Amino acid sequence: MGIIFDIQRFCYHDGPGIRTTVFFKGxxxxxxxxxxxxxxxxxxxxxxxxxxxxxCGQCAAECPRQVHRFSEGLHRVDFAACTACGACADSCPxxxxxxxxxxxxxxxxxxxxxxxxxxxxxxGGLTISGGEPTLQPDFLLELLSLARQEQIxxxxxxxxxxxxSVLEALLPLTDLFLLDYKxxxxxxxxxxxxxCGPLWEHSLHRLQEVSKPVVLRLPIIPGINDLQEHLAxxxxxxxxxSCIRKTEIMPYHSLGAGKWEELGLPYAxxxxxxxxxxxxxxxxxxxxx
Ligand code: SF4
Ligand code: SF4
Numbered sequence: 001m002g003i004i005f006d007i008q009r010f011c012y013h014d015g016p017g018i019r020t021t022v023f024f025k026g027x028x029x030x031x032x033x034x035x036x037x038x039x040x041x042x043x044x045x046x047x048x049x050x051x052x053x054x055x056c057g058q059c060a061a062e063c064p065r066q067v068h069r070f071s072e073g074l075h076r077v078d079f080a081a082c083t084a085c086g087a088c089a090d091s092c093p094x095x096x097x098x099x100x101x102x103x104x105x106x107x108x109x110x111x112x113x114x115x116x117x118x119x120x121x122x123x124g125g126l127t128i129s130g131g132e133p134t135l136q137p138d139f140l141l142e143l144l145s146l147a148r149q150e151q152i153x154x155x156x157x158x159x160x161x162x163x164x165s166v167l168e169a170l171l172p173l174t175d176l177f178l179l180d181y182k183x184x185x186x187x188x189x190x191x192x193x194x195x196c197g198p199l200w201e202h203s204l205h206r207l208q209e210v211s212k213p214v215v216l217r218l219p220i221i222p223g224i225n226d227l228q229e230h231l232a233x234x235x236x237x238x239x240x241x242s243c244i245r246k247t248e249i250m251p252y253h254s255l256g257a258g259k260w261e262e263l264g265l266p267y268a269x270x271x272x273x274x275x276x277x278x279x280x281x282x283x284x285x286x287x288x289x
Contacts, residue, residue, distance in 0.1 A: 002139025005038050005101045005131075007112050010119065015155035015176060015215075017123030020116045022109055022143070024130040025101045029159050029193040031182065032268045033221045035256025039131030040265075044084040044101035047262040048077050052096035059088035059097060079264035100263075106142040114150065125153030127178075132159050137166045144173035157217075159193075160200035167206055177207060177214045181237070184230040192224060208243045216244050220283055221252040222275055231286040249283055251275050 006023040014021045026042035027034075034040070038047065046067070053075055060068040065083060069076045089097040113126050126147045133140050133156060140156075147154050156170065157178040183189040207214050218234055220226050238244045253274050260267035275283075 001103050001105055002136045002143075003042055003044070003101055004104045004109070005036075007109065009112075009116055011127065014127040014129060014157060015125070015178060016153075017121055017125065018116070018119045019124050019127045019155065020113045021127040021129050022113075024128065024133040024136055024140070026135040027130055027132045027159070028135065028161060029132065029182075029195050031193045031219070033192075033219060033224070033252055033256075035253070035259070036131065037256065037260050037263055037265055038100040041101075042135070044086075044099050045263060046077070046079060046082045046084055046089070047098050047100050047259070048075075048264070049096050049098075049262055050075070052094045054094050054096075056093060058091050058093060062087045062091045077264060104139075106139060106146055109143060110146045110150070113147065113152065117150070117152070120152065123153070125155065125175075127155040127157060129157040132161065134158060134162045134166050134170070137163070137169070141169055141173065144170070148173055158203075159195070160203045161195060161197075162199060162203050164199075164202060164206070167203055171206075171210055171212060175213070177212060179204065179207070179214050179216055181216050181218050181234050183225050184227075184233045188224070204237070204241065204243075208241045211243055213245050214241070214243045216247045217250055218247065218287070219250045219252070220275070221269070222272060222279070226275070226279070226283065228286055231283055235287050235289065247287055249280070249287060251280055251283075 003025040004023055005025050008021045011019045011021045025039055027039050030040050055075060057070060065081045067078045067082045068088060084099050086099045089099050128140060144154055153175050154173065155176045155178055156174045159180045182193055189195050216234060216238060234247055238247045257267050
């Protein structure tokens with residue numbers, strides 16, 4: 001069994017062709033710009049959409065942990081006290097509460113994936129995303145093995161901080177790695193993502209050794225990593241690693257900001273402007289000179 005928070009069908013942006021994307025919970029990096037913060041914790045967790053709340057108080061009546069409190073016309077949610085039992089979400093009449101994350105059996109997930117088989121054509125298939133999927137190695141490997149049995153193309157979206165033994169097990173089961181390249185400066189990397197150590201470099205080195213196809217993906221965030229030297233370093237990596245078949249910029253967007261609030265998490269990038277087309281052109285010209 002594993003913990004996932006979504007399965008999205010008919011995806012176009014998570015690898016080649018039409019894909020079914022399974023989102024695993026759990027991530028050790030927790031990037032400040034993440035648009036899937038519901039992936040951070042391995043456990044299911046409560047989300048509260050304040051705009052939908054009518055203040056009826058039903059949730060407070062149901063909750064055994066006094067998570068929901070009402071004072072001065074405000075609904076306060078003590079996320080730290082919540083055990084994600086789901087009782088309040090089940091009783092909320094307006095859909096303002098929901099639990100993100102659920103236990104899933106690999107065979108049940110594969111049943112959903114197989115429904116999309118007729119649409120994959122020659123390019124599409126299964127993408128496993130997150131979160132960082134390699135933090136649930138047994139579940140991940142079983143799902144990939146099932147896809148192999150069905151001859152379904154497999155992509156793994158990863159931050160690259162993969163245990164070497166898990167990476168070895170993944171190699172024969174994964175057709176394409178979508179590998180994030182977040183920051184070149186190690187101090188900034190640790191400040192913004194909690195990442196440290198040489199695991200990312202090891203992963204790329206090993207993927208190069210076995211000639212496993214990689215798409216290098218760069219989330220570019222204005223004011224954090226929209227730097228000439230970072231983009232130039234990515235271009236250099238692509239030039240010196242034949243396994244990197246493509247480099248892609250993923251420009252910052254603020255669509256995930258609301259989710260941070262719904263989970264009771266502070267969003268450090270509030271007020272960050274999305275890049276305009278001129279900025280994007282400039283980044284592209286450095287990455288693909
Ligand atoms: S999920 Fe359970 S513990 Fe959490 S707020 Fe709702 S009722 Fe309370
Ligand atoms: S039950 Fe739903 S609508 Fe009612 S107060 Fe709680 S969150 Fe708001």
